[in-house]
Amino acid sequence: MEILLSEILLKIRHQENIFSSHIMQTSDEAYQMTLFLNTMLHNIKADVLKSGFKNEQQEIDFFKNIKPQILGKLIYYNKVFRLETTCPASKGKMYQSFYEKQLKILKTEYEENICNEDFYRYYRANRTDRDHSYFTLGNINYHDGLKSGVFEIDLTFSTYYDHKIAHIIANELIYTYLLSKINPEENPDALLQNLETNKDISWTNSQNALIELIYALYASNSVAYGKIGIRKLALIFQVLFQTPLNDIHHSFHRMKTRAGSRTAFLDQLKLSLEEYMDKDL
Template sequence: MKENLIALQATLERELAEVEAKIPNVLERFKTGAQIADRAEEELKQLVLGAAFESKEDEIHFFKYIQPSILSKKIYYSQLFRIEADRPKNIREDYKKFLDQELQRITMFFEVHNALYLYFRGGSADKDEQYFLRNSHYNNEYPVDLDGMLDTRFCTVTSFKLAELIALEEVSSYLSLRLDQLYGLPRNMAYKPKLKWTDSKTDLVELVYALYCTGSFNNGVADLKQIFEWLENSLDIDFNNAYSHFRDIRMRKKEMATFLTRLKDSLLRRIEEMEEEPKK
């Protein structure tokens, strides 16, 4: 079965790459991508239902990596087709509001399933048998709101949710890019910033979120998108998907706000040094 799975994944990636390269119309592209991914999912289902896994490890690997990866493609293209089909067509501000609402919806989904996201992205494995074996007590008793869509012969509760997380992370990147393309502040190409951020982007995102949460811009009414746009233009930096950097911060095992702690320690150390200077 491994050879068939490898061939199926390779074919899917090749066909989707062709769709992205050859179909300029977004609705047609996303519809075709969803159809291709749907066919791949059906082929995958037949492979699984027609053969037994050789070991628990093989079954875990399939439901943790392979099945969510392929299913996520279907969810990704289906979501993008829905978003582009439903978006406001005429008023730019309505479109911006619509995209912001979609991003907020995705953020809320990640908040609900944050533990699973951190488990997967953090490389944990201690709950694999609970999450990714079809006959586990968790997957047969866990309450889900999937409206009868869950075929427990083909996927587990966790593998389905994991596929959604993988897909929505990509959808989030797409929406952020659309906002950047349509509403990003124009860059003055003749102006070269005198200051350049030399710490990591994750450190800067940590600082931005702290300032946002304390309402430090525009009396607290500035949104994150505005703050990131201002910094991108001021510091000539591209955040790409700032949400992914923030999730990296939340995944830290010991202390989350490491950059803020470093800022505080550096400031207090400098104050102490200044207080000692007159005594020399």
């Protein structure tokens, strides 16, 4: 069974665009996305259990790249729903203190359960030498002193480490969400409140292509004379094109070390523009 990451991300973005195009509260959007992602994961699980994988590389790709994206978003939207429905107020000091407390809790969980682990450094370094152990079924090494969560997962559909990546993805999304609640200037809606965006405008290339463009504009000081930060610039593009970007820093790190051209999208942009110019000659 072959599942393409690009198709999964496109389906998720499409559903996010559908919900964002309606006048809905954040809690309602988060709830609907939770249901959608849970159903998607359930259906994919049924297909995997029925058909399996054609080879080990396909299995590694699924548990390292594909499933964590779905599960990470599922964890994120479920968390947003819980936060939105438990926040004591819509503004004011209680509102501010609530989200500040949640941010502290998130940072504590990150320090205690994620960043100090060897696996986190492995994942961040974009290594592949232990992929066989981490991302194929039936290879959990209990001598590593794993957390008790390993006993709560379905080992027919998890290598344990796919859950870890999903939580890394979810934590980064939740972090950005909490910042947008605490700091209005970090809120993409506030940033673009005076910009008339058409919800039918969407980014139809890959996430990496958009991240490459954002970093190029940032590095060339082409926006606000370079006085705008990369995070805020990324938020603007996310709202403009109605497309979420996950860990842009990790994606940029992969670009720096990828084989072939490190600026593949910019190279293609230049070629496409030159071909378009030649049509007018």
